[in-house]
Amino acid sequence: xxxxxxxxxxxxxxxxxxxxxxxxxxxxxxxxxxxxxxxxxxxxxxxxxxxxxxxxxxxxxxxxxxxxxxxxxxxxxxxxxxxxxxxxxxxxxxxxxxxxxxxxxxxxxxxxxxxxxxxxxxxxxxxxxxxxxxxxxxxxxxxxxxxxxxxxxxxxxxxxxxxxxxxxxxxxxxxxxxxxxxxxxxxxxxxxxxxxxxxxxxxxxxxxxxxxxxxxxxxxxx
Amino acid sequence: xxxxxxxxxxxxxxxxxxxxxxxxxxxxxxxxxxxxxxxxxxxxxxxxxxxxxxxxxxxxxxxxxxxxxxxxxxxxxxxxxxxxxxxxxxxxxxxxxxxxxxxxxxxxxxxxxxxxxxxxxxxxxxxxxxxxxxxxxxxxxxxxxxxxxxxxxxxxxxxxxxxxxxxxxxxxxxxxxxxxxxxxxxxxxxxxxxxxxxxxxxxxxxxxxxxxxxxxxxxxxx
Numbered sequence: 306x307x308x309x310x311x312x313x314x315x316x317x318x319x320x321x322x323x324x325x326x327x328x329x330x331x332x333x334x335x336x337x338x339x340x341x342x343x344x345x346x347x348x349x350x351x352x353x354x355x356x357x358x359x360x361x362x363x364x365x366x367x368x369x370x371x372x373x374x375x376x377x378x379x380x381x382x383x384x385x386x387x388x389x390x391x392x393x394x395x396x397x398x399x400x401x402x403x404x405x406x407x408x409x410x411x412x413x414x415x416x417x418x419x420x421x422x423x424x425x426x427x428x429x430x431x432x433x434x435x436x437x438x439x440x441x442x443x444x445x446x447x448x449x450x451x452x453x454x455x456x457x458x459x460x461x462x463x464x465x466x467x468x469x470x471x472x473x474x475x476x477x478x479x480x481x482x483x484x485x486x487x488x489x490x491x492x493x494x495x496x497x498x499x500x501x502x503x504x505x506x507x508x509x510x511x512x513x514x515x516x517x518x519x520x521x522x523x524x525x526x527x
Numbered sequence: 528x529x530x531x532x533x534x535x536x537x538x539x540x541x542x543x544x545x546x547x548x549x550x551x552x553x554x555x556x557x558x559x560x561x562x563x564x565x566x567x568x569x570x571x572x573x574x575x576x577x578x579x580x581x582x583x584x585x586x587x588x589x590x591x592x593x594x595x596x597x598x599x600x601x602x603x604x605x606x607x608x609x610x611x612x613x614x615x616x617x618x619x620x621x622x623x624x625x626x627x628x629x630x631x632x633x634x635x636x637x638x639x640x641x642x643x644x645x646x647x648x649x650x651x652x653x654x655x656x657x658x659x660x661x662x663x664x665x666x667x668x669x670x671x672x673x674x675x676x677x678x679x680x681x682x683x684x685x686x687x688x689x690x691x692x693x694x695x696x697x698x699x700x701x702x703x704x705x706x707x708x709x710x711x712x713x714x715x716x717x718x719x720x721x722x723x724x725x726x727x728x729x730x731x732x733x734x735x736x737x738x739x740x741x742x743x744x745x746x747x748x749x
Binding site: 418419420421422423458459462463468491492493494498500501502503504505506507508509510511512514515516518520521522523524525526527 | 640642644645680681684690713715716720722723724725726728729730731734736740742743744745746748749
């Protein structure tokens with residue numbers, strides 16, 4: 306599948322590398338695709354990433370969005386709308402957009418403040434700004450390494466969520482999650498249900514603190 | 528142990544009945560202890576509860592708080608401070624208070640709006656209002672039936688949280704959780720960490736919707 310990723314930090318790089326490994330045609334979108342040597346926070350430079358991943362391209366947000374049959378937003382929640390505007394997301398028709406974002410504020414120390422609430426949900430905001438896109442919230446509830454390798458944690462016995470208005474779009478994202486090895490994929494409902502996984506991040510940062518590492522996730526026992 | 532419960536709805540009744548069954552001396556506090564016949568939402572009348580539980584008393588908030596070596600706040604988050612003021616909580620010294628509350632707004636339909644956020648944490652507010660009390664957030668992340676009978680769900684393989692400033696207080700609450708059958712008790716940190724389980728309620732209401740029932744909880748795989 307042709308996949309366009311909006312964002313080239315640790316989430317975009319990790320998802321992109323895994324999707325290339327699985328045989329997909331990945332375009333990794335970044336703000337300035339000429340800056341291949343720039344050091345990144347907790348991630349490779351894009352030159353290092355390309356050298357490692359090989360069969361992928363680093364392109365602009367706009368090119369990545371145009372390339373993808375499936376688009377993944379993998380930038381910080383605070384800049385998702387801006388990045389999607391740069392990607393001309395209003396002109397993409399009914400493409401499926403996976404929103405992996407969280408709004409975290411690191412400016413007041415650790416753990417970061419989690420800005421999501423009943424009245425502040427990034428997936429809902431994206432869906433409202435780009436009504437033609439089919440937005441599916443997923444994968445925001447864990448670290449990037451867990452996203453693409455669930456089996457490495459508790460034998461894969463934990464849960465990933467999808468939320469969005471379009472059933473076919475959720476089916477497409479569910480298929481991608483199965484490629485990664487997910488078996489417990491829980492549909493929470495329409496895009497308003499994305500408030501759940503976004504507010505959960507307030508718990509996640511505390512679990513991270515208590516465990517002393519981010520290699521964790523929750524299993525919904527039901 | 529002498530246990531005082533502030534609140535006589537389904538959470539207070541369920542915790543109280545279980546603690547009586549375990550041999551503890553329980554005083555269930557209610558706004559007006561003369562109204563034993565009043566029908567309650569999703570719970571027994573207090574007369575029915577007393578007839579069923581037998582060895583317990585129904586008293587005022589103030590008497591329940593005075594009675595308890597351990598106090599459990601089991602009223603809605605929106606009225607916890609008011610109930611604690613009625614209970615003279617400022618005169619209780621360093622008693623341990625378990626805060627089980629959530630702020631849920633049912634006025635705009637289902638699922639309820641979950642009001643917790645980084646800037647709105649009931650446990651922190653209670654601790655600030657009553658600095659002598661040793662507040663421990665716990666048990667707010669599940670339905671009452673799960674609180675007192677964790678083994679009935681997935682063989683007990685799921686997680687309950689504690690958060691608070693005082694280690695001894697958390698140890699006392701941990702002991703109570705073990706009485707109920709909890710084995711995975713995760714200490715999230717000081718009282719500010721209560722933002723985690725309170726914001727998680729935004730997820731819980733969606734899990735409840737997706738599962739179609741509230742007999743669920745999360746296991747933290749780490």
